[in-house]
Amino acid sequence: MSKKYKKKADASAPNRSSSRMKIVTSETCKVCPTPCQRxxxxxxxxxxxxxxxFGVPCILTKGK
Structure with missing residues (x-):
């Protein structure tokens, strides 16, 4: 008898529905035209x- 094994989803693989934000430094926040609370x-x-x-995620750089 052979067993069927399912491939486990790789935790590091990007999820297509999720979005990523760029990490920006305080210098970028200082000159931002639309500053956010974060x-x-x-x-x-x-x-x-x-x-x-180490920076902060910027909502304005959110990908699709």
């Missing part, structure tokens, strides 16, 4: 001395 909070956090940040 960007403003990040910009405030990064304005403190010694703050270390």
């Amino acid at each position: 960007g403003l909070r990040y910009l405030e956090k990064m304005s403190e001395p010694g703050a270390i940040g």
